Amino acid sequence: MMSSRSDREKQVEKLSAFTISAGMSKLAQESSAHSFLNASRGNPNWINTKARLAFARLVQFGAQESQRTLHRGDLAGYVQQEGIAQRFLDFLQPNDATDQFLQQSYTYLTDTLSMDGDTAIKGLIDGVIGNNYPAPSRSLSVVEPILNHYLEKNLYHGVPLADTTEVFPTEGGTAAIVYLFHALRENHLINPGDKIAINAPIFTPYLEIPTLNDYELVELDLTSTAENHWEIDSRQIAKLADPSIKLFITVNPSNPGSMAMTPQALSELQAAVAKNPNLMIVTDDVYATFADHFQSIYAVLPYNTLLVYSFSKLYGATGWRVGLVAAHDKNVYDQLIHEKSAAIHERMGKRYGRIALHPEEMKFIDRMVADSRSIGLYHTSGLSTPQQVMMALFSLTNLVCGDQPDPYITASKKLINDRYRDFFDALEIPANESPHNTKYYALINIYKLAAIRYDQAFADYLKENYEEIDFGMRLAEMHGTVLMDGTGFGAQAGTLRVSQANLANPDYRVIAKNILKLLDAYHAHYLAAQKDGNH
Numbered sequence: 001m002m003s004s005r006s007d008r009e010k011q012v013e014k015l016s017a018f019t020i021s022a023g024m025s026k027l028a029q030e031s032s033a034h035s036f037l038n039a040s041r042g043n044p045n046w047i048n049t050k051a052r053l054a055f056a057r058l059v060q061f062g063a064q065e066s067q068r069t070l071h072r073g074d075l076a077g078y079v080q081q082e083g084i085a086q087r088f089l090d091f092l093q094p095n096d097a098t099d100q101f102l103q104q105s106y107t108y109l110t111d112t113l114s115m116d117g118d119t120a121i122k123g124l125i126d127g128v129i130g131n132n133y134p135a136p137s138r139s140l141s142v143v144e145p146i147l148n149h150y151l152e153k154n155l156y157h158g159v160p161l162a163d164t165t166e167v168f169p170t171e172g173g174t175a176a177i178v179y180l181f182h183a184l185r186e187n188h189l190i191n192p193g194d195k196i197a198i199n200a201p202i203f204t205p206y207l208e209i210p211t212l213n214d215y216e217l218v219e220l221d222l223t224s225t226a227e228n229h230w231e232i233d234s235r236q237i238a239k240l241a242d243p244s245i246k247l248f249i250t251v252n253p254s255n256p257g258s259m260a261m262t263p264q265a266l267s268e269l270q271a272a273v274a275k276n277p278n279l280m281i282v283t284d285d286v287y288a289t290f291a292d293h294f295q296s297i298y299a300v301l302p303y304n305t306l307l308v309y310s311f312s313k314l315y316g317a318t319g320w321r322v323g324l325v326a327a328h329d330k331n332v333y334d335q336l337i338h339e340k341s342a343a344i345h346e347r348m349g350k351r352y353g354r355i356a357l358h359p360e361e362m363k364f365i366d367r368m369v370a371d372s373r374s375i376g377l378y379h380t381s382g383l384s385t386p387q388q389v390m391m392a393l394f395s396l397t398n399l400v401c402g403d404q405p406d407p408y409i410t411a412s413k414k415l416i417n418d419r420y421r422d423f424f425d426a427l428e429i430p431a432n433e434s435p436h437n438t439k440y441y442a443l444i445n446i447y448k449l450a451a452i453r454y455d456q457a458f459a460d461y462l463k464e465n466y467e468e469i470d471f472g473m474r475l476a477e478m479h480g481t482v483l484m485d486g487t488g489f490g491a492q493a494g495t496l497r498v499s500q501a502n503l504a505n506p507d508y509r510v511i512a513k514n515i516l517k518l519l520d521a522y523h524a525h526y527l528a529a530q531k532d533g534n535h
C-alpha cells in the first residue's frame with residue numbers, strides 16, 4: 001500500500017496550499033472510506049442570525065418609506081429624512097427580538113455615539129436600499145463611527161482610537177489586502193528589491209503576493225515555530241529594528257499558527273519601531289475576537305500600522321464580502337509620501353491629479369480608495385452600501401452589549417474550543433491552553449507525532465522515505481480526511497493544519513483517530529521494512 005509516488009508528489013508540492021487541498025479533497029471524495037471530512041477550510045460553519053434578520057427588517061422599512069413619496073405598483077420613490085427616526089421607532093414591534101435589537105441599536109447610535117436620529121436612520125435606510133453611489137466613497141458617514149467603535153472595543157484593549165481612525169470598508173479582507181499592496185506600490189512606498197519582513201507561517205496570499213513579478217520584494221521570514229508554540233520570539237522581533245526593512249506583514253492572531261501576539265511581544269515591537277521609526281506595518285487581525293484579551297499592533301503603534309479586519313470569520317459571512325482597512329489620521333504613510341522627491345511627486349501628480357486639485361495633499365487612505373478603481377472610476381468607488389450596512393449591523397450586535405460579555409462571541413469561541421479540545425483529546429496529546437491561542441486552527445507535525453507515539457527512528461524513517469505531502473495525500477485517499485498542508489503557509493516540513501471551523505463537533509475525534517490509524521499503518525510498514533533489512 002505504501003508504494004512510491006514521489007514524482008507526482010514532487011510536482012504537487014510546487015502548488016499553493018489551497019490548490020493542493022483542492023486536489024486532496026478530490027482524492028478524498030473518490031476514496032472508498034465511508035466518511036469524507038474536509039478540515040482544510042477556514043470558512044466557518046456557523047452564522048450570526050441577529051444581524052441578518054435586522055438587515056431584512058431595515059429593507060422592509062425602507063421599502064415602506066420609499067412608497068411614501070411615490071407609489072405606482074413596484075415603483076417607489078426616495079426616502080425622506082424628516083421624521084424618519086420616529087416612523088422607524090413606530091414601525092418596530094416591541095415584542096420582536098430582532099426589533100428589540102434595532103431599538104437598542106438606535107439608542108446606541110443616538111445616546112452613546114450622539115448621532116442625530118433622523119440622519120442615522122436615513123443613512124442606514126438609504127444604505128440598505130442602495131439607490132445611490134456610496135458617498136462619501138471611502139465610507140458612509142453613518143457606518144464609519146460604528147466600525148470604529150467595534151474595532152476599538154474588540155481590538156484595541158482599552159486604547160481610545162475610534163475618533164482618530166479612518167476606515168475604508170472593502171469586499172472582504174481579501175480586497176483590503178489587494179488594494180493595500182497596490183496603493184503601497186503606486187505611491188512608491190514599496191519598491192522593487194525592498195526588504196519586507198513576513199511573520200511566517202502566514203496565510204498564503206501574503207507569501208504569494210510579494211513573489212509575484214509585480215513586486216519583486218525580498219522576503220525576510222520571522223518564522224514562528226512549534227518549539228515556540230507558534231509565537232513570534234524576541235530575537236525575531238528585534239530584527240525589525242533594522243531600518244533597511246521597510247515593511248512588516250503579519251497576521252495576528254496568526255493563520256495557521258492561531259496565536260495572538262503577547263503584551264511582551266507588542267512592547268518588543270514598539271522598541272524595534274523606536275529604532276526604525278518609518279517601519280510600515282500591515283496587520284491582518286481577522287481572528288482577533290477568538291483570542292482572550294486581544295490587543296492589536298495597531299493599538300500600540302497606530303502611526304505605523306495599517307489594520308486589516310474582516311467580518312467573514314466571526315459572523316460566518318464569507319459570501320457577503322465584508323472587511324476593511326483602517327489607518328490612523330496621522331500616519332507614516334502620509335509622511336513618507338510627503339517626503340518623496342519632486343520627481344516622484346510629479347509622477348504621482350499625473351496619476352492623482354485627475355481627481356484632486358492638490359494631489360500632493362491626498363491622504364494615503366484616499367489614494368487607496370482611488371487606486372481600488374484605477375483612479376479613473378474614483379467617483380464610483382467605495383463598497384456597495386448594503387454591504388456597508390451589513391457590517392454596521394454585525395458590529396452593532398456586539399456594541400449594544402456594552403460592558404457585558406457578547407453572548408455571540410462567547411458562543412463562537414466555545415464552539416471552536418470544544419472541537420479543539422476533542423481533537424487533541426482523541427489525538428492523545430496535550431492541547432495548547434494559552435489565552436493567546438484562538439484555537440481556530442490546530443497545527444500538528446506528523447514527524448513529531450511519530451516520535452512521540454513511537455520513536456525518533458520511526459520519525460526519521462518517515463522523513464527519509466516519503467515525500468513531505470505523502471501523509472496528507474494518503475489521509476485523503478484512504479480515510480477521506482482532508483487537512484491543509486502547512487508548508488504552503490511557510491511552516492516546517494510535516495506540518496498539517498486542521499481547521500476547527502468547518503465540520504460538526506463529533507468529526508474532530510474521527511479526524512484524530514484517522515490520523516493515528518494512518519500513522520500506525522506507516523509504522524507497521526516501517527517494522528516490516530526493518531525486518532527485511534535484517535535479513
Ligand SMILES: *Cc1c(COP(=O)(O)O)cnc(C)c1O
Binds near residue numbers: 323
Ligand atoms: C479568511 C482570511 C482572510 C480573508 O477574509 P475575507 O474577508 O473572507 O476576504 C484574510 N486574512 C486572513 C488571515 C484570513 O484567514
